[in-house]
Amino acid sequence: MTTTNAGAASPDIAVPDEVQNNVVITNLAKLLDPIYNWSRRNSLWPLGFGLACCAIEMICTASSRFDLSRFGMEVFRASPRQADLMIVSGTVTKKMVPIIVRLYNQIAEPRYVVSMGACASGGGPFKEGYNVVDGVDKFIPVDVYIPGCPPTPQALINGLIALQEKIDQQSIATVPWYRKNDPTAEMIPVPRLGPDLYDMRQVDIIKKEAVKSEAVTEAS
Amino acid sequence: MSDMILEAPHAGAMPDSAEDPIAAATAVLKQRFPDHIQDETRDGYEGIVVHPDKVVQVSQALRDELGFNYLSSITGVDLIEENKLELVYHTYSINQGGPALVMKVQVDRDNPVLPSLVPVWPGAEYQEREAYDLFGFQFEGHPDLRRILTWDGFHGHPMRKDWKEPFFEEDNKPFGSRWPGGEVSRAEEKNPFGKNVQYPAGWVPTLEEPEAETDSYAGITYTREQSTGLKTDKVTINMGPQHPSTHGVFRMALTLDGETIVGLKPVMGYLHRNHEKIGERNTFIQNIPYTDRLDYISSMSNNHGYVLAVEKLMGVDVPERAEWIRILMVELTRIVNHLWAVGFLLNDLGALQTPMLYFYIERELILDLFESTSGSRMMCNYMRFGGLAYDLPEDVRGTPIMKFLHDLIYDRLPRALEQGDVLMTGNEIVRARGIGVGYLSAEDAIAYSTAGPVLRASGVQYDVRRAQPYSYYEHLDFDVAVRYNGDIYDRYLIRLDEMQQSLRILQQVLPHLQETEGSSIISGKPQYAIRMPRAGESYGRVENPKGELGYYVTAKRRDANPARYHVRSPSFINLTALEKMSLGHKVADVVAILGSIDIVLGEVDR
Ligand code: SF4
Numbered sequence: 001m002t003t004t005n006a007g008a009a010s011p012d013i014a015v016p017d018e019v020q021n022n023v024v025i026t027n028l029a030k031l032l033d034p035i036y037n038w039s040r041r042n043s044l045w046p047l048g049f050g051l052a053c054c055a056i057e058m059i060c061t062a063s064s065r066f067d068l069s070r071f072g073m074e075v076f077r078a079s080p081r082q083a084d085l086m087i088v089s090g091t092v093t094k095k096m097v098p099i100i101v102r103l104y105n106q107i108a109e110p111r112y113v114v115s116m117g118a119c120a121s122g123g124g125p126f127k128e129g130y131n132v133v134d135g136v137d138k139f140i141p142v143d144v145y146i147p148g149c150p151p152t153p154q155a156l157i158n159g160l161i162a163l164q165e166k167i168d169q170q171s172i173a174t175v176p177w178y179r180k181n182d183p184t185a186e187m188i189p190v191p192r193l194g195p196d197l198y199d200m201r202q203v204d205i206i207k208k209e210a211v212k213s214e215a216v217t218e219a220s
Numbered sequence: 221m222s223d224m225i226l227e228a229p230h231a232g233a234m235p236d237s238a239e240d241p242i243a244a245a246t247a248v249l250k251q252r253f254p255d256h257i258q259d260e261t262r263d264g265y266e267g268i269v270v271h272p273d274k275v276v277q278v279s280q281a282l283r284d285e286l287g288f289n290y291l292s293s294i295t296g297v298d299l300i301e302e303n304k305l306e307l308v309y310h311t312y313s314i315n316q317g318g319p320a321l322v323m324k325v326q327v328d329r330d331n332p333v334l335p336s337l338v339p340v341w342p343g344a345e346y347q348e349r350e351a352y353d354l355f356g357f358q359f360e361g362h363p364d365l366r367r368i369l370t371w372d373g374f375h376g377h378p379m380r381k382d383w384k385e386p387f388f389e390e391d392n393k394p395f396g397s398r399w400p401g402g403e404v405s406r407a408e409e410k411n412p413f414g415k416n417v418q419y420p421a422g423w424v425p426t427l428e429e430p431e432a433e434t435d436s437y438a439g440i441t442y443t444r445e446q447s448t449g450l451k452t453d454k455v456t457i458n459m460g461p462q463h464p465s466t467h468g469v470f471r472m473a474l475t476l477d478g479e480t481i482v483g484l485k486p487v488m489g490y491l492h493r494n495h496e497k498i499g500e501r502n503t504f505i506q507n508i509p510y511t512d513r514l515d516y517i518s519s520m521s522n523n524h525g526y527v528l529a530v531e532k533l534m535g536v537d538v539p540e541r542a543e544w545i546r547i548l549m550v551e552l553t554r555i556v557n558h559l560w561a562v563g564f565l566l567n568d569l570g571a572l573q574t575p576m577l578y579f580y581i582e583r584e585l586i587l588d589l590f591e592s593t594s595g596s597r598m599m600c601n602y603m604r605f606g607g608l609a610y611d612l613p614e615d616v617r618g619t620p621i622m623k624f625l626h627d628l629i630y631d632r633l634p635r636a637l638e639q640g641d642v643l644m645t646g647n648e649i650v651r652a653r654g655i656g657v658g659y660l661s662a663e664d665a666i667a668y669s670t671a672g673p674v675l676r677a678s679g680v681q682y683d684v685r686r687a688q689p690y691s692y693y694e695h696l697d698f699d700v701a702v703r704y705n706g707d708i709y710d711r712y713l714i715r716l717d718e719m720q721q722s723l724r725i726l727q728q729v730l731p732h733l734q735e736t737e738g739s740s741i742i743s744g745k746p747q748y749a750i751r752m753p754r755a756g757e758s759y760g761r762v763e764n765p766k767g768e769l770g771y772y773v774t775a776k777r778r779d780a781n782p783a784r785y786h787v788r789s790p791s792f793i794n795l796t797a798l799e800k801m802s803l804g805h806k807v808a809d810v811v812a813i814l815g816s817i818d819i820v821l822g823e824v825d826r
Contacts, residue, residue: 049462055468091491093492131492150598152597192427194373194423195374198425199413199415206423209413214421
């Protein structure tokens, strides 16, 4: 744990030579960030949430051989209110995605999303399926993508370490959830199921396309 | 032994006996319903074609008089050239074993109405709902005809041949469009919404579409008047799809009277990945990795069923070594699956994690073998038409392969099973919560089309490996495990029994592996060049750890893609009996009953 600015003299403040080594001039965020990040990165509680085949490898990762508790992440919570991390482990279907978005909204901030496997990241082998969402990032923001089908436990751990590194880079001063008007900190509208899945944020495009398609059907 | 095997008919051939029960039953039916039954005339197809008006009567005769009392699978087929829809029923005789009597019903594509078979076989309920959902069949007399895999309000019936998905490129793979001018393009870029969606022409959202959840409760019709005694209000509660005990994204709508369950409707489709639609676009060989992802805990045995079905169509033989390795892998898969099934069941009974962690070590050993052999721990993609993709490796994590297998089969696995038996079987809680709970009688088990451990724990000694042997199973010495009480406890015990039998089989397989070392593991032409030599249909079924897994495949001559590809999924069909088992019990028991059925959502929803 190091504070980046420790010991460096600020040009505005004159520090007498004799106390140079005993004074740290910094701001609150820089002082708190390392402690705050250190404690958070080492106790990420994942949501106990399995979607498909990748979930089996997630369970293996949590079990004794690979032992996720080395990273403080073994506490799988059944309730989103108690979780910090959502591991989207498997194929996201259209029928399931409203529930996933709702779960994401229910996780208290700070919250992170790891997209585990080809399916969650982009549809994977089932991308062309009519009931498959081509990537969970079409609906919720993703922090780390892990390739593989399924990713091995080693790959999942590697992805989670990448997430820890990402957390290390954050600062309380800039993280979205303590700022007003940051779009990434808002609730995500839950998509709905009409004749096909639709995203509430796309209603305008859908209306425009509907006019176009009607014109085509009339012309033909 | 090996001489005998060389003479043995290969898996596709049917035993030629003088009194062929299928022919006999067909003759009786034809005599009884002369105007309503025709022979199947298409080349390469089997069975009888029944007029829709008489399908209920024919089924009753099959069930009650001719002994074909087990409706295994219902497959919808879109015959778009003839403007017809067809339903294919596979019925088996539990007592005699042997191949299926295949019954087909054809209806007009624009008005596909036919009577429901639920009154005859309650096990048809969800399969008919699936056929309605994906093809648009209208079953008259079905108690609860709603969509099951997609949602209420979904546009169209997706398995019809003229229904196109949003990312549609071409009818069949390999797509010519994948590399236009050497450039990669992504499907999203061609879609106006930038994602995998499409809407009917002119559709605009009202923003008042019902939430997906509401239709789940539509099937519940319990009213206050139905209860006897004190008139109390019923409560309908929801469990899942995000619920720690539903083994994935499974969901149930429960109606409770106090704490007692008086109604239960499973809600599925949260992992409906369009396996069959994609499977019909794929070439035959491209489907093998997809079958891995059905029951993702037992990918090896999923491969086996599919290659059996296609091998029947192709008429290839499998070299001896390949067959032995197949049996090795499939039986190890059964052990892997049952170790987890038992672990999860105990988890559901409150032994949180501990039994799973005990079994986990042995499971990892087997996965190491799978990884060294096929390159992947779970998605093995190992079998090929006429053989296997690779031979056994030389060593598994440094241990020579034969030593590794020997240690595993003679030492590690028996020890693990014994340890599990000692720790769990006599356990007070397991007995108290298992014995007498979730009862399913033998008659019901057959009527509800259950398969595998669920069927056998109810006292029905039916195992595809014995009833219609495939691969080398008829030369192997093992018993079909059976238990008679039909409750959770017996469904737990039967899995232990089956693992013991699998060990017996594995012990017999080992010497053959040694003997055949170095011989070929695949026959026939290069796999990428496979086209079907003849047109026809084929149904390959295997005894998967979860029950009978069947693949119905039809092909046109010289085609590289299946015309119809359907999976008879044991997890899905076993769930038909869930309500029957759960009525009258408490919510906590449902969790355990579900655990004792052992479902995997990849296979339930496909
Ligand atoms: S990425 Fe592969 S293993 Fe993971 S859910 Fe998708 S198909 Fe299954």
